[in-house]
Amino acid sequence: MSAIGEGDYAHILPAYRTKAALSDAERIAWIRSDRWIETAQAKAVLARLEDLLTYPPRDRMPCLLIYGDTGMGKTKIIRKFLRAHPPRFDGKIGVTATPVAAMQMPAEPIERDVYGELLSTLQAPTPVEATTHRLKETCRGLLKTLGVRLLIIDEVHAMLAGTFRQQRIFLNAIRFLANDLRAPLVCAGTDLARQALLTDPQLAERFEAFHLDRWRNDRHLAELLISLAGLLPLRRPSMLHTAEVRRRVLDMTDGVTVRIFRLVESLAIEAIRSQEERITAQSFDAPDLVLPLVAMTRNVETRLMRSAGR
Numbered sequence: 001m002s003a004i005g006e007g008d009y010a011h012i013l014p015a016y017r018t019k020a021a022l023s024d025a026e027r028i029a030w031i032r033s034d035r036w037i038e039t040a041q042a043k044a045v046l047a048r049l050e051d052l053l054t055y056p057p058r059d060r061m062p063c064l065l066i067y068g069d070t071g072m073g074k075t076k077i078i079r080k081f082l083r084a085h086p087p088r089f090d091g092k093i094g095v096t097a098t099p100v101a102a103m104q105m106p107a108e109p110i111e112r113d114v115y116g117e118l119l120s121t122l123q124a125p126t127p128v129e130a131t132t133h134r135l136k137e138t139c140r141g142l143l144k145t146l147g148v149r150l151l152i153i154d155e156v157h158a159m160l161a162g163t164f165r166q167q168r169i170f171l172n173a174i175r176f177l178a179n180d181l182r183a184p185l186v187c188a189g190t191d192l193a194r195q196a197l198l199t200d201p202q203l204a205e206r207f208e209a210f211h212l213d214r215w216r217n218d219r220h221l222a223e224l225l226i227s228l229a230g231l232l233p234l235r236r237p238s239m240l241h242t243a244e245v246r247r248r249v250l251d252m253t254d255g256v257t258v259r260i261f262r263l264v265e266s267l268a269i270e271a272i273r274s275q276e277e278r279i280t281a282q283s284f285d286a287p288d289l290v291l292p293l294v295a296m297t298r299n300v301e302t303r304l305m306r307s308a309g310r
């Protein structure tokens with residue numbers, strides 16, 4: 001194998017150029033691996049989260065709801081934020097400070113399970129015998145000891161699986177924790193999460209809502225596709241910046257983030273397998289393109305219909 005010289009793979013961002021020289025299998029594995037891509041909306045949410053974290057404690061802390069359809073990247077943003085604020089051991093006071101705690105909503109909004117989930121997020125054992133009240137006190141104590149300054153609850157829409165009464169109790173519980181901590185509360189979920197939170201007037205008043213919009217045929221989508229073209233380890237320059245490609249992408253994904261990433265990844269893998277080594281508008285018509293999501297079948301169907309009509 002020859003060494004990569006200056007000017008090789010100029011279509012790829014410098015930091016990723018060496019990837020293009022890897023074997024097909026290695027490149028495919030890299031394409032399939034998890035990575036973080038900073039989109040304009042994700043960046044705006046992260047900035048808001050940073051802002052909340054530096055808010056001085058006061059009564060009635062502001063809260064944030066991040067909402068949008070499944071697959072728009074809510075959990076991904078939360079994970080990215082957590083990585084930026086990991087627990088740190090503080091030698092001076094001899095404890096591990098945990099600035100941000102992020103828990104998932106239990107399958108049902110049962111108060112006990114909420115505390116149990118929070119304790120496991122904080123890597124504390126849940127005493128099996130303890131009463132709900134005891135668990136609540138344990139959570140309170142622990143959140144303070146660990147110095148939690150921001151509490152995140154993901155999948156908040158799951159509260160709707162509960163009875164009306166369970167929902168009220170759940171909302172009271174999180175309101176209590178946030179008030180007690182004097183820390184901002186961040187919730188993430190689908191549009192239903194917003195409706196659920198709105199049923200508590202006190203919480204509704206404090207929540208600022210950030211909606212993750214689906215992708216449209218605009219500058220942001222163009223930028224996303226261009227940044228993907230700069231990362232993918234394909235040996236020839238792709239044509240991801242064209243209006244035709246944007247249209248095809250939106251057509252097949254309805255503008256949902258996860259579908260866009262999976263689609264482009266599939267196209268890139270196909271480009272390696274076919275030795276085409278680049279993505280163009282024609283790549284979308286490849287007969288053996290393996291689309292990973294049921295949600296993308298609409299287009300497969302039209303294609304099947306088209307080929308059946310031929």
Ligand SMILES: Nc1ncnc2c1ncn2[C@@H]1O[C@H](COP(=O)(O)OP(=O)(O)O)[C@@H](O)[C@H]1O
Pocket residue numbers: 035036037038039042068069070071072073074075076077257258259261
């Ligand atoms: N900013 C991003 N960078 C890279 N991949 C992303 C990003 N946002 C979403 N994804 C992809 O979409 C998938 C779904 O995102 P996720 O955060 O779970 O959505 P949600 O929580 O809104 O349902 C992720 O597993 C990831 O593969």
Ligand SMILES: [Mg+2]
Pocket residue numbers: 074075076154155
């Ligand atoms: Mg999620």
